[in-house]
Amino acid sequence: MTHIIFSDYRNPAAEQAYEIAWDFLARTGGIRDEFQACVFLAQRITVMVEQGETNRIRMANRAISLYQRHVAESDDVISSGGRRAEGR
DSSP: OOOOOOOOOOHHHHHHHHHHHHHHHHHHTTSOOOOHHHHHHHHHHHHHHHHHHOOHHHHHHHHHHHHHHHHHHHHHHHTTTSOTTOOO
């Protein structure tokens, strides 16, 4: 597995949050596509930094949760033949 690095000069905790989230998802087998996961985590953490978040654990946990939800929703779309699953 290739390791992609993320950094945000505005907030050193952002890089740590990314590393925590990436490591957790990699260890649990949650990364489906490395590039897509990298972009997803980096974008979500960047938004959190722009909103003033500074806590690396909170950012990591939120990014993990959002990524897991994103993967689950993608699975729902695939299993429903390209349509959104009922009730979503």
